Amino acid sequence: MAIEFYNVFEYAIVRDQLIANTVLVALSTVAIALRFLSRRIRRSKLWWDDVCIVASMLNTYGMLAMHYHYARVGMRHHITDIPMDNTILIFKMLIVYQIVYYNCMVFAKVSYLFFYLHIFVTPGFRMAARVCMGCAGAYWVGSMLQIFLICQPFAKNWDSTLPGHCASMNVAFSTIGAFNLITDILIMALPVHHIWKLQMSSATKVALYCIFGLGFFISAITIIRIHVLTTVNFSDLPYSMIWAAFWSVAEPALAITNACVPMMRPVFKAAFPGIFSSAKPTYSSQAGAQSGASGSAFKRVRDTESEMPLTQLEPSKSGSRGQEYEASLNDRSHDGGSTHMPRSVIGESDR
Missing domain, CATH: 1.20.1070 (Rhopdopsin 7-helix transmembrane proteins)
Known part of the structure; x- marks a missing residue:
């Protein structure tokens, strides 16, 4: 059938x-x-x-x-x-x-x-x-x-x-x-x-x-x-x-x-630039008791265009608690081998 x-x-x-x-x-x-x-x-x-x-x-x-x-x-x-x-x-x-x-x-x-x-x-x-x-x-x-x-x-x-x-x-x-x-x-x-x-x-x-x-x-x-x-x-x-x-x-x-x-x-x-544009604040992560080989501070997130600051929580390289670093806007290689910080998918500035 x-x-x-x-x-x-x-x-x-x-x-x-x-x-x-x-x-x-x-x-x-x-x-x-x-x-x-x-x-x-x-x-x-x-x-x-x-x-x-x-x-x-x-x-x-x-x-x-x-x-x-x-x-x-x-x-x-x-x-x-x-x-x-x-x-x-x-x-x-x-x-x-x-x-x-x-x-x-x-x-x-x-x-x-x-x-x-x-x-x-x-x-x-x-x-x-x-x-x-x-x-x-x-x-x-x-x-x-x-x-x-x-x-x-x-x-x-x-x-x-x-x-x-x-x-x-x-x-x-x-x-x-x-x-x-x-x-x-x-x-x-x-x-x-x-x-x-x-x-x-x-x-x-x-x-x-x-x-x-x-x-x-x-x-x-x-x-x-x-x-x-x-x-x-x-x-x-x-x-x-x-x-x-x-x-x-x-x-x-x-x-x-x-x-x-x-x-x-x-x-x-x-x-809608009038709705989504705003000032250019800088955000930083809290320095908390986080484990890491080089310290417990975190890198600062610089949101140059008020995008959502979703990057960059990474232990600082100096080892001093609470010290902040500027977040690089350069692309980071995705295998983790590069020393650059990644450009934020949401938080990067328009080029």
């Missing part, structure tokens, strides 16, 4: 979800465009965070395309109302859907972590960021293993009549989703301590917390998705998958937009 195709807008709820996800993916595309425009305005070079966010965006396009195709082959129809070939295709697509989703999320996480490495220079923070990268990598590996090992033989994923066994997909999806949530929270919490140590106006500090705190909104979406996955009935997947499919596209689209928000200030400043 040949595959039968359906009107993707047959059901209002499917139509609304497709439109909503299309809008979210379009917004994330605009966010990436503004991200690269900001790079151009500052004349700053592209780096691995940009590469990773583009990779995440490409996979998100794939997610949206499959969402539309799910609607074409019978999503929101009961399994008894569609041809068997449609059902088999839906289950086969689920395998690809998972791979693309996990790629979306991991690339978005790694992009954010590369962004952190670009602007924070303290050895402790950089080590923590790399540990989080390792956690993101472990999340991806575990996700791939779950996809290919949950059913033995593998073909039992789409043919339940074959001899063998499958573990509970609801439990597997929820477990992987929980690990996804944990890594999100770790990544969003990383800069909290460093921002707290910066001496700046309360308004600026709150603005920084808001920028980095947007990721916790993505965590809320992740929680919703985990709950939805527990309600999917795999014996009637075409009918019950609708909300899982929706949130699985919405989550990476929002994560990409969130990862681009910290880069957008130069664009808004160029578009």
Whole structure:
């Protein structure tokens, strides 16, 4: 029996979800465009965070395309109302859907972590960021293993009549989703301590917390998705998958937009100079009891154009507590081997 195709807008709820996800993916595309425009305005070079966010965006396009195709082959129809070939295709697509989703999320996480490495220079923070990268990598590996090992033989994923066994997909999806949530929270919490140590106006500090705190909104979406996955009935997947499919596209689209928000200030400043231009204050970090081979003072952050001062917490080279140094506006090599301070992605002056 040949595959039968359906009107993707047959059901209002499917139509609304497709439109909503299309809008979210379009917004994330605009966010990436503004991200690269900001790079151009500052004349700053592209780096691995940009590469990773583009990779995440490409996979998100794939997610949206499959969402539309799910609607074409019978999503929101009961399994008894569609041809068997449609059902088999839906289950086969689920395998690809998972791979693309996990790629979306991991690339978005790694992009954010590369962004952190670009602007924070303290050895402790950089080590923590790399540990989080390792956690993101472990999340991806575990996700791939779950996809290919949950059913033995593998073909039992789409043919339940074959001899063998499958573990509970609801439990597997929820477990992987929980690990996804944990890594999100770790990544969003990383800069909290460093921002707290910066001496700046309360308004600026709150603005920084808001920028980095947007990721916790993505965590809320992740929680919703985990709950939805527990309600999917795999014996009637075409009918019950609708909300899982929706949130699985919405989550990476929002994560990409969130990862681009910290880069957008130069664009808004160029578009609305009266709003975003201000005086040229200088901020410094608090000299606290921080470990380091050469002392406990931190380098001063000089914000020459009132950009968000997200750099440069690094132990001073003199060893004297409380001494401050001017932050270099030169680019820093990203392997940590250069002696120059990095230009702040958000805090650099326009050239």
